[in-house]
Amino acid sequence: MCGIVGLFLKNPALRDRLGSHFATMLTGMGERGPDSAGIAVYQDDENGFRCRVTLFHPDAGFPWQEVAKGLSGQLETEVNVVVKGNHALLEADGDVSTVTRQLTDVSPDIRLVGYGKSIAVFKDKGSAGDIAARYGLAEMAGTHAIGHTRMATESDVTTAHAHPFIADEDVCLVHNGSLSNYNRLRGWLARRGMRFETDNDTEVAARYFAYRLQQGADLKEAMEAGLHDLDGFFTFAAGTRTGFAVLRDGFSCKPAVLAETGDWVAMASEFRSLADLPGVDDARIWEPEPQVVYDWTLEHGA
Amino acid sequence: MNTVSLSLTSVRELNEQLRGAPDAGSAPGWRVTDPKGAHAVAAGLTGHVQVQIDGHVGYYCAGMNQHAAITVDGHCGTGVAENMMSGIVRIRGNASQSAGASGHGGMLVIEGNAGPRCGISMKGIDIVVGGKTGHMSGFMAQSGNLVICGDAGHDLGDSIYEAVIYVGGSAASLGADCVEKEMTPKHRSRLQDLLSRAGMERDLDRFRRFGSARKLYHFHVDHADSY
Numbered sequence: 001m002c003g004i005v006g007l008f009l010k011n012p013a014l015r016d017r018l019g020s021h022f023a024t025m026l027t028g029m030g031e032r033g034p035d036s037a038g039i040a041v042y043q044d045d046e047n048g049f050r051c052r053v054t055l056f057h058p059d060a061g062f063p064w065q066e067v068a069k070g071l072s073g074q075l076e077t078e079v080n081v082v083v084k085g086n087h088a089l090l091e092a093d094g095d096v097s098t099v100t101r102q103l104t105d106v107s108p109d110i111r112l113v114g115y116g117k118s119i120a121v122f123k124d125k126g127s128a129g130d131i132a133a134r135y136g137l138a139e140m141a142g143t144h145a146i147g148h149t150r151m152a153t154e155s156d157v158t159t160a161h162a163h164p165f166i167a168d169e170d171v172c173l174v175h176n177g178s179l180s181n182y183n184r185l186r187g188w189l190a191r192r193g194m195r196f197e198t199d200n201d202t203e204v205a206a207r208y209f210a211y212r213l214q215q216g217a218d219l220k221e222a223m224e225a226g227l228h229d230l231d232g233f234f235t236f237a238a239g240t241r242t243g244f245a246v247l248r249d250g251f252s253c254k255p256a257v258l259a260e261t262g263d264w265v266a267m268a269s270e271f272r273s274l275a276d277l278p279g280v281d282d283a284r285i286w287e288p289e290p291q292v293v294y295d296w297t298l299e300h301g302a
Numbered sequence: 303m304n305t306v307s308l309s310l311t312s313v314r315e316l317n318e319q320l321r322g323a324p325d326a327g328s329a330p331g332w333r334v335t336d337p338k339g340a341h342a343v344a345a346g347l348t349g350h351v352q353v354q355i356d357g358h359v360g361y362y363c364a365g366m367n368q369h370a371a372i373t374v375d376g377h378c379g380t381g382v383a384e385n386m387m388s389g390i391v392r393i394r395g396n397a398s399q400s401a402g403a404s405g406h407g408g409m410l411v412i413e414g415n416a417g418p419r420c421g422i423s424m425k426g427i428d429i430v431v432g433g434k435t436g437h438m439s440g441f442m443a444q445s446g447n448l449v450i451c452g453d454a455g456h457d458l459g460d461s462i463y464e465a466v467i468y469v470g471g472s473a474a475s476l477g478a479d480c481v482e483k484e485m486t487p488k489h490r491s492r493l494q495d496l497l498s499r500a501g502m503e504r505d506l507d508r509f510r511r512f513g514s515a516r517k518l519y520h521f522h523v524d525h526a527d528s529y
Binding site (some may be wrong): 048110250251252253255270272275276285286291 | 336339358377396412418
């Protein structure tokens with residue numbers, strides 16, 4: 001099964017409450033995915049840092065503060081660190097690729113969960129409600145967020161296999177469904193320089209969209225290209241630093257509901273996740289058509 | 303009128319109350335509030351009760367219905383009135399995929415649009431959709447009537463048996479073994495009766511009738527290439 005949710009704020013006045021609204025959406029899909037859950041939150045670059053990196057370490061007592069101090073010395077710049085559960089969000093005034101290269105040298109067990117200029121990513125095993133509480137989702141501000149509750153059918157239940165998958169700076173994807181041609185597509189992408197971290201089908205789709213974006217497509221064009229190259233069942237929700245998009249395959253057996261008001265756009269596998277959003281009674285609510293990309297772009301800047 | 307809020311009462315408790323309710327006529331009807339997309343609301347009813355649901359419901363609302371008259375003042379998720387036996391289910395908004403799936407009898411009215419696979423494997427139910435339907439509606443439909451006042455999506459009536467489909471708009475494409483058939487006075491009369499019972503006024507001249515070419519489900523050696 002699996003549940004997916006996305007919330008995109010059109011009204012900047014709501015950004016302080018993104019996390020609290022999004023938490024109700026994620027927990028609303030808890031029954032569809034009891035194995036693990038994950039969130040990607042696009043946040044304002046309030047501190048002026050050029051790089052935000054979310055990291056995971058299996059040891060909950062891992063000395064992130066020391067890592068941040070070491071990184072600060074190497075980069076000769078201030079490094080801010082926030083520790084949540086097994087994750088640490090590091091903010092630094094440096095180039096994303098330089099920062100990530102330095103970090104992976106520190107400990108082989110550090111895994112890069114998310115990276116970019118605005119994205120923060122947390123994914124873990126357990127129920128959606130527990131994970132929302134563990135990572136303080138309700139307190140998070142931001143412009144848009146994408147989340148996933150997973151019922152694993154295709155690969156192992158680990159934090160590495162939990163969605164969202166981050167495939168490039170600020171590029172993330174969640175998926176309800178299963179792909180059938182992902183092994184061949186993984187090889188095709190690998191030959192074009194894309195690197196993979198898991199055997200998961202959704203990671204292939206995420207890298208595929210990232211590859212199209214790198215080639216110059218915008219988010220809508222990248223997802224439309226996916227209609228030709230991805231075979232299988234899917235409802236996708238994708239995010240970039242300034243964009244949000246939803247796409248379903250032609251068969252459309254995986255559910256999706258969209259709702260839109262003047263203040264926000266919300267997507268969920270089921271209406272249950274939208275029921276507590278402010279103004280939902282007056283929202284335009286519809287089921288996305290098969291093979292149509294629905295996309296939105298921030299008008300007020302990230 | 304009995305009012306039950308699903309913010310205060312579980313779906314299981316609601317459905318137990320509805321199943322134990324005396325038949326309408328002597329008894330008041332039921333109003334259900336705050337469904338918030340809950341699954342299986344008013345599923346498995348067996349009595350002549352009247353139920354009004356205020357808001358959007360999730361999967362399998364009014365499933366397996368017998369005798370009850372259920373109205374949803376909102377949209378509904380997958381499989382509304384699936385395997386319905388009798389009674390009437392009315393959706394004031396839109397319905398997601400597989401509406402009326404496998405239904406044996408009674409009437410399902412969707413005043414808005416229906417998603418893919420509306421009336422899949424229907425076995426005697428009458429379904430009237432005020433708007434359009436998604437792809438593969440009427441798939442393997444065995445008997446009953448599917449009235450689509452708007453447009454029908456791709457592969458309408460694929461592998462259809464003896465159900466009858468009426469379309470007021472256009473069909474994007476017909477599925478295997480589904481063909482257009484003549485709109486006879488008898489069929490016009492039946493369509494008028496279906497629309498009247500659904501409470502819809504439509505121009506009968508706009509409707510076309512579709513049904514089975516009967517080449518797929520009877521084995522015939524001349525059609526071996528089609529199997």
